[in-house]
Amino acid sequence: MHAMQYEITLPADYDMGIIRQRVATRGHLLDDFPGLGLxxxxxxxxxxDSPVNSYAPFYLWATAEGMNSFLWGPGFQGVVDDFGRPRVRHWTGLAHREGPSSAAPPTAATVRRTAVPDGVEPARFVADAVAVAVAEEAAPGVVASALGIDPSRWELVRLxxxxxxxxxxxxxxxxxLHLSAPGRAGxxxxRHW
Incomplete structure (x- = not known):
């Protein structure tokens, strides 16, 4: 599994109805995209609850080929054409779990990024983070959760x-706004090691 996100920060007076309309008319295009988990x-x-306007899709890729096909294909080019080329962050998948509300459609999401502190054993830190995530994923209302790490920045991400x-x-x-999940069941x- 690979996690990926790009966040497009928009002007303070931006009409966010434009983003809602974009997703309403284009979101379904990835509902059966090969290699996409969700x-x-x-x-x-x-x-x-936010200091900024932003559009920030988050992906869980089942295959690297699917991720590459999206990034080098017409889907991502549409983002580039409309907003400019955003910085795409990606993380190696560490864990994924469906929550107690997995049958419900998600209406909200949280993304938490945590730096792996200097001087700690990376394997222990990651194992502890997975254990904490497993405990928190049992909370009422959790649809699904995933944990990833970028070892170039030593940053942990949790969706x-x-x-x-x-x-x-x-x-x-x-x-x-929408969930495309063609490979979610797969x-x-x-934990992924």
Whole structure:
């Protein structure tokens, strides 16, 4: 599994209805995309629990080929054409788990990034993070959760999809506009090593 996200920060006076319309008319295009586990179409609106307006899709790729096919194909080029080329962050998958509300459509998401501190044993830190994530994934309202790491920056990322409001202490909070999940059932559960 590979996790990927790009966040497009938009002007404070940007009409976020444009993003809602974009997802309403184009979101279904990835509903059967080969190699995609899931794509959560995430949006934050300034003043609604966010200091900025942003469009920030988050992907869990089942295959590297699927991710590459998207990045070097017409899907991502549409983003580049409309918004410029965003910085694409990606993480090696560490764990994925469906939550107790996995049958419900997600309406909110949290994305939490944590630096792996200097001087700690990376393997122990990652194992501890997975153990904490497993415990938190049992919370009511969790649809699914994933954990990844970027060893070039030593950054851990955790995506949690919620069926209802996201907790205030879970990281950056987003609204889920649409979920494309052609390969969600095939994403391996548990830790990935």
């Amino acid at each position: 794509k959560a179409y995430l949006m934050r609106e300034r003043g609604a 949690t999809l919620w069926a209802g409001p996201a907790p205030a202490d879970g990281g950056d909070r987003y609204e889920v 994403l391996r559960s548990g």
